[in-house]
Amino acid sequence: MSNIVEELTKTFPEFSTELKSEIVKQGRLMHLKAGEVLMSIGGEFRTIPLITSGAIKVMREDEDGRELFLYYLRPGQTCAMSLNCFMLSKPSEVYAVAEEETTIIALKAENIGSWLEKFPDWRAFVIGTFQLRFHEMLSTIDGIAFRQLDARLLEFLKEKAAVMGTKTIITTHQDLADHLNSTREVISRLLKILEKKGEIELGRNKITLV
Structure with a gap:
């Protein structure tokens, strides 16, 4: 040590x-x-x-x-x-x-x-x-x-990934909602939109940046 x-x-x-x-x-x-x-x-x-x-x-x-x-x-x-x-x-x-x-x-x-x-x-x-x-x-x-919540969400995911040193983040939609002062339903909807745009891939309690 x-x-x-x-x-x-x-x-x-x-x-x-x-x-x-x-x-x-x-x-x-x-x-x-x-x-x-x-x-x-x-x-x-x-x-x-x-x-x-x-x-x-x-x-x-x-x-x-x-x-x-x-x-x-x-x-x-x-x-x-x-x-x-x-x-x-x-x-x-x-x-x-x-x-x-x-x-x-x-x-x-x-x-x-x-x-x-x-x-x-x-x-x-x-x-x-x-x-x-x-x-x-x-x-x-x-x-x-000034920024839309989807942009803030993606920026937060990128920063968290950089801190953890990995592109795959272990988290829940509720945790993200808590961090961004939003609701789980809104975050889930935005995550699906980001996935359709090819920004992320969603898994069970994990998100991978593309």
Whole structure:
């Protein structure tokens, strides 16, 4: 099993030797199973995750329990929402769940503030994280406001396939409906249309991108 030094060197080569040394002292490796919840809505951020392998899915949820997919966290990234909530001393406004078997380096949240002044590369990493998520959030808003649901559905399938490293996605129509804040009937109808267009092939609880 790899150790924290190997994970850092492999996934965060841009970090300085000094920053890596501090992460090794303060962080710990965590291995998450697929479906394991990393953070729940209303929870307190005690750790900040650095993703080294796998993928974390970040979601929002309304008062009725309906879900809205926001973005994936991939290797070499961290969660802007967790950084923001910790800095503002706010509880989590999202929940995060492992999309597949995932390894993270869990950092003690109280350290990250002082690191912004101490390590320029950490400051650049945090700023880059906020910039990336800001653009992704704009893309999500644009998709909801301006794009048809079939286009959003196909884009989501492609992104999920890229994260999982396969063209065949194991999922249900209800799961897709939950992620896109729609209904199973609408998603099923759109999937059949996409299949007729030759974009996908449907199977039992699986979808293959063509």
